[in-house]
Amino acid sequence: MKVAYWPGCVSRGFTPELHGAMAKVAPLLDIELVELDRAACCGAGVIAEHNQELADTLNARTFALAEKTGESLMMNICSTCQGSMSECQERLDANAEYRLAINDNLREEGLRYDQGVTNKNLAWVLVEDIGLDELRSRVKRPLTGLKVGPFYGCYIVRPQSRLGIDEEHPRHTYLHRIVEALGGTVIDYAGVYKCCGFPIITMNKEASLKQAGRHLGDAKDADADCLVTPCPLCHLNLDLQQPLAERVVGRELDLPVLHLPQLLGLALGLEPGDLGLQRHVVKPTSVIDWSEAVVAGAPAAA
Amino acid sequence: MAQFTLRIRRYLPESGDAPFWQEFEVDLEGHRSVLEGILAARAREDGSIGIRCSCRAAICGSCGVKINGRSRLACNTHLDEAAKDSPEGGAIVVEPMGNMPVIKDLIVDMDAVHWKKIRRVTPWLLPEGPPPEREYVVAHEAMVDVTQTMACIQCGACVSACLSMEVDPAFVGPAALAKAYRFVGDPRDGAHRERLEDLAEDPAGIYDCTHCFACIDACPKDVAPMSQIMRLRRIAGREFEIEDRNNGHRHETAFVENIEKNGLLHEADLLPDSYGGKLHPRAAPELIDSLPVIAKALARRKVTPGKALLHPHRRHFKDVRKLVRKVEAKDRPLELNLYIVGHDDEELEVAPE
Numbered sequence: 001m002k003v004a005y006w007p008g009c010v011s012r013g014f015t016p017e018l019h020g021a022m023a024k025v026a027p028l029l030d031i032e033l034v035e036l037d038r039a040a041c042c043g044a045g046v047i048a049e050h051n052q053e054l055a056d057t058l059n060a061r062t063f064a065l066a067e068k069t070g071e072s073l074m075m076n077i078c079s080t081c082q083g084s085m086s087e088c089q090e091r092l093d094a095n096a097e098y099r100l101a102i103n104d105n106l107r108e109e110g111l112r113y114d115q116g117v118t119n120k121n122l123a124w125v126l127v128e129d130i131g132l133d134e135l136r137s138r139v140k141r142p143l144t145g146l147k148v149g150p151f152y153g154c155y156i157v158r159p160q161s162r163l164g165i166d167e168e169h170p171r172h173t174y175l176h177r178i179v180e181a182l183g184g185t186v187i188d189y190a191g192v193y194k195c196c197g198f199p200i201i202t203m204n205k206e207a208s209l210k211q212a213g214r215h216l217g218d219a220k221d222a223d224a225d226c227l228v229t230p231c232p233l234c235h236l237n238l239d240l241q242q243p244l245a246e247r248v249v250g251r252e253l254d255l256p257v258l259h260l261p262q263l264l265g266l267a268l269g270l271e272p273g274d275l276g277l278q279r280h281v282v283k284p285t286s287v288i289d290w291s292e293a294v295v296a297g298a299p300a301a302a
Numbered sequence: 303m304a305q306f307t308l309r310i311r312r313y314l315p316e317s318g319d320a321p322f323w324q325e326f327e328v329d330l331e332g333h334r335s336v337l338e339g340i341l342a343a344r345a346r347e348d349g350s351i352g353i354r355c356s357c358r359a360a361i362c363g364s365c366g367v368k369i370n371g372r373s374r375l376a377c378n379t380h381l382d383e384a385a386k387d388s389p390e391g392g393a394i395v396v397e398p399m400g401n402m403p404v405i406k407d408l409i410v411d412m413d414a415v416h417w418k419k420i421r422r423v424t425p426w427l428l429p430e431g432p433p434p435e436r437e438y439v440v441a442h443e444a445m446v447d448v449t450q451t452m453a454c455i456q457c458g459a460c461v462s463a464c465l466s467m468e469v470d471p472a473f474v475g476p477a478a479l480a481k482a483y484r485f486v487g488d489p490r491d492g493a494h495r496e497r498l499e500d501l502a503e504d505p506a507g508i509y510d511c512t513h514c515f516a517c518i519d520a521c522p523k524d525v526a527p528m529s530q531i532m533r534l535r536r537i538a539g540r541e542f543e544i545e546d547r548n549n550g551h552r553h554e555t556a557f558v559e560n561i562e563k564n565g566l567l568h569e570a571d572l573l574p575d576s577y578g579g580k581l582h583p584r585a586a587p588e589l590i591d592s593l594p595v596i597a598k599a600l601a602r603r604k605v606t607p608g609k610a611l612l613h614p615h616r617r618h619f620k621d622v623r624k625l626v627r628k629v630e631a632k633d634r635p636l637e638l639n640l641y642i643v644g645h646d647d648e649e650l651e652v653a654p655e
Binding site: 009010013014016038040043044046047048049052053054056057058061090091094095096101102105106108109154155160167197199200203204205206208210211240244278279 | 386469470510511512514515516518519532535536539540548549550553554555557558565567569573576577592594595599603604605619621625626628629632636638640643
């Protein structure tokens with residue numbers, strides 16, 4: 001399967017291990033990534049808050065670049081990209097006059113967005129386009145005994161109608177189902193669908209870190225070995241800022257947080273080092289111990 | 303007729319007991335509401351169940367509760383849909399709303415939180431100068447934008463769902479801020495700047511919203527409180543250029559400038575720039591506070607000094623720079639509110655032949 005691939009900014013900035021892990025995992029799933037290397041930041045909702053036309057123009061440009069690749073599917077690896085791009089796309093697709101005005105901004109560059117690009121997060125592609133049975137058949141090292149707490153990120157679960165979450169596409173359950181398909185144990189805890197707090201880290205640091213700390217604590221109390229998230233911005237607050245979050249909530253957390261492609265990679269047989277797990281601020285000891293234990297226990301000839 | 307199980311969170315303060323769960327079986331058709339289910343249980347099984355309600359038609363906003371963990375009106379939630387959505391094998395879980403103290407069973411203290419916050423934003427018109435002899439005359443287009451916030455029925459579902467308020471009870475919150483936009487967007491009001499300065503400078507004001515969309519999903523009237531908060535920020539920053547103490551406006555402009563310069567976000571610049579720049583006195587304490595994190599990120603090679611100081615993407619994005627400048631230079635950039643204009647295809651459906 002070939003996809004127009006939008007990695008986003010943070011996966012190439014403060015969470016480089018995410019982009020790296022995706023590149024390693026893609027061939028194992030027969031996904032060919034046609035990277036949109038000229039596309040700009042989606043604005044993460046902040047540009048839209050400042051100037052809606054600018055956010056819609058930048059994302060229309062990205063969609064136009066995706067359409068230009070000739071691939072019918074565009075894939076992202078960031079909940080925030082998914083949500084803020086879907087918001088812009090909703091406006092662009094809804095109103096022909098508005099689309100015309102935005103396309104006018106792109107004319108100079110020779111680009112034009114035509115209604116209806118399909119932009120899906122990796123989690124959606126896994127369930128809807130690859131299929132969980134197919135995924136299951138490719139697992140080399142099932143996550144047996146690993147207790148994983150899903151952390152979706154707001155932008156990929158709300159608002160439900162904009163994100164196409166309905167009975168036929170229960171996208172708010174996909175992370176759960178992926179963990180199960182990989183052989184892991186899903187840990188349900190209070191924070192599964194809550195906010196990591198990252199958007200207000202520069203405005204109200206205490207409230208921001210309290211959110212991160214509380215969800216990490218809840219997951220820990222529910223006996224999770226690690227969290228998994230499809231959102232690199234959540235990863236920043238949950239992993240990078242975890243030492244500060246510990247200070248705010250007044251307890252030791254020490255809970256590793258994995259990017260979705262890293263969890264996939266482990267189950268597909270890659271080594272923690274290949275997936276950049278050593279780059280995290282919180283040492284993923286519980287996860288690495290698990291993978292070593294599983295490898296040690298596996299039959300030698302496998 | 304079908305049978306539904308309601309699992310209701312009870313709390314009877316006069317009993318001195320802790321809250322507890324109680325299940326009730328009701329026989330009703332699936333298209334009946336959860337409210338009708340609760341009222342049936344009260345009528346037939348236990349007259350002491352406490353719930354507020356009046357119109358039963360999603361107009362009065364009295365029966366806000368949490369159903370299967372989601373804040374909504376009991377009167378416009380169908381029993382069969384709620385049962386399908388149940389996390390507990392078909393039992394419909396009904397709890398009092400969140401972020402507000404519980405008075406009894408499903409009744410929360412709206413006065414202590416919701417109404418107090420509504421009053422916080424001066425929820426009445428503050429016209430400039432003496433009132434006109436007759437009615438105020440305003441252009442239709444000037445008022446149409448605030449109709450979305452005027453649709454609010456004060457049910458408190460957004461307050462209940464708010465994830466910022468969950469960690470910061472001082473947050474002015476979605477309902478009250480949507481109400482604030484109702485006046486900031488009203489051309490008859492003469493205190494736009496004062497209202498915005500007040501809400502931008504308050505650490506619990508417009509910049510305390512964590513952008514989680516929970517209020518948008520919870521609102522039964524499509525008020526989209528978070529979108530109204532973003533409008534308040536846009537007007538505070540763009541039109542009134544209010545430099546708030548919470549770094550809200552600085553963060554927003556630093557973000558846009560960052561993209562104009564780099565095409566892709568360069569986080570190592572964005573963080574100090576949000577505090578006024580690397581050398582600004584405001585940035586220093588933040589830097590010191592974050593030292594343990596910075597040290598760890600460097601040690602794990604998550605962030606390398608070379609990458610943090612020299613941005614590798616920068617040179618590819620001349621077209622983006624031009625585009626950002628072009629749109630930013632416009633006097634009145636476009637804004638499209640789908641609540642007001644609707645979708646093209648919907649218009650076709652209702653258009654007369």
